[in-house]
Amino acid sequence: MLERILGKLLLLTITLVTLVNGYFVTPTNAQDQSEYRVDFSGVSAPIPVNIRTGPTTSAAIIDRLQPNTRVQFSGWTRGTSLNDYWTSSPDNRWFFYENNGVKYYVASAFINGNPPATDQNNVLVSYQVTITTNIPALKQAYENAIRNWNNTGIVSLTPTKNAPITLGEGYARGYDGFGWWQSNGSRVTGGTVIQWNRVSNRNAAYLEALATHEIGHVLRLNHRSDYSIMNNSWLTRITAPTQNDINELRNIFSR
Structure with missing residues (x-):
């Protein structure tokens, strides 16, 4: 039995x-989330900042930005919320740039800079x-x-x-x-x-x-x-x- x-x-x-x-x-x-395509730049916080494979703290860390590094981004999305390095306010935005068709994500909370007004026609799923x-x-x-x-x-x-x-x-x-x-x-x-x-x-x-x-x-x-x-x-x-x-x-x- x-x-x-x-x-x-x-x-x-x-x-x-x-x-x-x-x-x-x-x-x-x-x-299922939206990504906003827009070119902009920002400067990283005066500490090493993680670069991840996705917009979440559970995504793999593939590199780190050196302190005060200017980065050119190609868009942003939303993910894990972190406290802003300068203001301590919660921020769930993640900025991304691309290399050979692969996206790399950095938490907005550690970037001094903001994307311009987003064109809603550029929102990607x-x-x-x-x-x-x-x-x-x-x-x-x-x-x-x-x-x-x-x-x-x-x-x-x-x-x-x-x-x-x-x-x-x-x-x-x-x-x-x-x-x-x-x-x-x-x-x-x-x-x-x-x-x-x-x-x-x-x-x-x-x-x-x-x-x-x-x-x-x-x-x-x-x-x-x-x-x-x-x-x-x-x-x-x-x-x-x-x-x-x-x-x-x-x-x-x-x-």
Whole structure:
């Protein structure tokens, strides 16, 4: 009897997770937030200031600004609130700059300088993602797909380590890939898997189209029957979102 109960519990556990890269993983949470694109500069506090991979104190520290360093920023967003170094007032803004397409974040609380008035048309919906596959062709496909969606000017996907959204590989029967999302308020659960053992068409263009399509599902896009990267029949002919996809993103995120 005990063995049967344990067997049922094990089966239930396995059905609640997905096999990715040889590991059982569960979907993770991502923050649906806005980023504001605007160029400005500021000077860091007279102490070393952490540079992080995301707008939160739990994000990895990848470097530090030396005291009184002027930094050119390309935008800002909101995240963990910290007390301002000079005024002790709470400040939840985080400034970011980019290098080779990767964003780096510094808490506004340690920067003497402010962005100018923000153009609301430049507000981006931001997600952090991690590419978990080590297959070169598939990794390149995901990188291209991230660029494709970022080029829409509506969303901003930032590759980081240990991000809440994972873009990976799987080895199961069924479709070539799948993407999913589930929201609970501003919290979003999502990810993508491309079934590497099933994909027979492994040319670069198709893999890019497939990765773009599956990330589209993470961005809440459904299948379409018209000219769209979300239309399966177009995946062998286009690789990037079409104007129909961009219009749908605008509707979803009210941009």
